[in-house]
Amino acid sequence: MKQFAEYGFEGTSTRAIANAAGAAMSSITYQFGGKEGLYLAAADHIGEQISTIQLPGITALRKAVDDGTLPPTDAIITMLGGMADMMLDERSESWAAFIIREQQKPGEAFDRLFACFMQPMSEAMVELVGMVRTDLSGRKLRAVATGLIGQVIALRAARAAMMRILDITTMGDEERATIREAIQANARATLESGPQGRKGKV
Amino acid sequence: MKQFAEYGFEGTSTRAIANAAGAAMSSITYQFGGKEGLYLAAADHIGEQISTIQLPGITALRKAVDDGTLPPTDAIITMLGGMADMMLDERSESWAAFIIREQQKPGEAFDRLFACFMQPMSEAMVELVGMVRTDLSGRKLRAVATGLIGQVIALRAARAAMMRILDITTMGDEERATIREAIQANARATLESGPQGRKGKV
DNA sequence: GTCTATACTACGATAGAC
DNA sequence: GTCTATCGTAGTATAGAC
Numbered sequence: 001m002k003q004f005a006e007y008g009f010e011g012t013s014t015r016a017i018a019n020a021a022g023a024a025m026s027s028i029t030y031q032f033g034g035k036e037g038l039y040l041a042a043a044d045h046i047g048e049q050i051s052t053i054q055l056p057g058i059t060a061l062r063k064a065v066d067d068g069t070l071p072p073t074d075a076i077i078t079m080l081g082g083m084a085d086m087m088l089d090e091r092s093e094s095w096a097a098f099i100i101r102e103q104q105k106p107g108e109a110f111d112r113l114f115a116c117f118m119q120p121m122s123e124a125m126v127e128l129v130g131m132v133r134t135d136l137s138g139r140k141l142r143a144v145a146t147g148l149i150g151q152v153i154a155l156r157a158a159r160a161a162m163m164r165i166l167d168i169t170t171m172g173d174e175e176r177a178t179i180r181e182a183i184q185a186n187a188r189a190t191l192e193s194g195p196q197g198r199k200g201k202v
Numbered sequence: 203m204k205q206f207a208e209y210g211f212e213g214t215s216t217r218a219i220a221n222a223a224g225a226a227m228s229s230i231t232y233q234f235g236g237k238e239g240l241y242l243a244a245a246d247h248i249g250e251q252i253s254t255i256q257l258p259g260i261t262a263l264r265k266a267v268d269d270g271t272l273p274p275t276d277a278i279i280t281m282l283g284g285m286a287d288m289m290l291d292e293r294s295e296s297w298a299a300f301i302i303r304e305q306q307k308p309g310e311a312f313d314r315l316f317a318c319f320m321q322p323m324s325e326a327m328v329e330l331v332g333m334v335r336t337d338l339s340g341r342k343l344r345a346v347a348t349g350l351i352g353q354v355i356a357l358r359a360a361r362a363a364m365m366r367i368l369d370i371t372t373m374g375d376e377e378r379a380t381i382r383e384a385i386q387a388n389a390r391a392t393l394e395s396g397p398q399g400r401k402g403k404v
Numbered sequence: 405g406t407c408t409a410t411a412c413t414a415c416g417a418t419a420g421a422c
Numbered sequence: 423g424t425c426t427a428t429c430g431t432a433g434t435a436t437a438g439a440c
Contacts, residue, residue, distance in 0.1 A: 005306075010210065066249075101210075101306075103362040113361075118367075126367070142386075146384075149356070151270075153352070153356040154351070154352030157351070160308040164342060182349055186346060189392045189395035
């Protein structure tokens with residue numbers, strides 16, 4: 001996963017992978033059928049990891065909203081916070097680079113990743129945003145939701161530029177909190193710009 | 203540029219580049235000193251292209267704001283619209299993939315790209331946002347500005363996922379307008395969530 | 405300044421020992 | 423199921439003709 005993320009599929013050699021894993025190169029052929037099989041296995045592994053981390057919390061948030069114990073706005077803010085934390089965590093570096101590369105030229109690995117965690121996460125987000133922004137529907141609603149998600153994605157996809165713009169060299173707890181809170185505040189403003197926000201404001 | 207964008211540095215062969223260009227592979231060594239020299243030349247080319255397209259408009263916007271003939275909020279909205287149009291244009295595919303790859307493991311090519319157009323664009327954005335969101339400064343201000351920029355960046359970095367979430371298969375003028383307007387509305391909401399927005403609202 | 409020819413290294417896949 | 427050895431191919435760089 002690390003190697004594919006850093007050098008891409010074509011740039012990664014099975015020799016280097018086998019060497020880093022302390023195994024023989026021929027074991028890749030035996031266990032995964034070849035380089036491509038190993039790549040797909042890495043994608044599946046990433047999908048399972050992210051699903052395990054993110055989906056339970058999102059399911060709980062959705063349930064709380066449906067039960068009426070949590071305002072949808074708060075659910076969205078919490079969900080975005082969780083996604084931002086994941087993107088800002090250094091452990092997400094390998095798989096994030098893998099997914100970003102795969103998105104530039106999506107293949108079967110992307111199909112699996114999307115179905116595994118992107119689809120359920122984004123659909124939950126669209127539904128929740130739809131509850132708050134009742135003035136929107138269809139593609140307009142989805143466009144607003146992707147904007148919110150986009151702020152989080154850019155934390156990884158354009159990390160190098162973001163760090164320089166923010167004028168930071170290391171990503172510590174303080175920096176993470178500042179970024180997460182800014183994204184959450186931006187999202188709250190977007191959600192409150194709908195009819196409900198206007199009514200209850202000032 | 204196209205080859206590096208699609209397959210990455212390691213995944214691109216000088217043979218394939220020379221073949222696509224209809225020239226001899228050895229000419230790369232002669233003209234650019236080798237594969238790496240060609241890569242840096244591609245980065246410089248991208249930087250010059252984007253600078254030419256984006257910087258004049260941004261300079262004009264900044265001047266209009268300084269002259270008092272344009273509200274900073276409108277300047278930010280216009281600027282984000284221009285960036286979104288660039289990201290949504292199919293001609294940006296090659297160089298966008300190049301830059302996104304370079305960000306995952308930034309090297310000298312990233313330094314040049316950042317200095318050439320990212321730095322001037324982001325600094326203009328931070329300054330303009332600072333004029334509207336007078337309640338913010340320093341890193342908090344920069345974090346809000348990066349959130350706005352992030353929505354635009356994600357249009358390219360996570361294009362495959364965005365398309366599926368938006369439930370579209372082709373990016374036509376209609377889709378582009380919907381996405382641009384959603385990002386601009388999100389940005390306006392963020393800008394108006396500051397002290398000036400609260401005062402003038404409802 | 406661009407070409408062909410070639411040197412040398414590293415690639416992925418496979419065969420066969422254990 | 424994992425190893426070593428090896429096959430054929432493709433990588434970058436260079437030498438030298440023109």
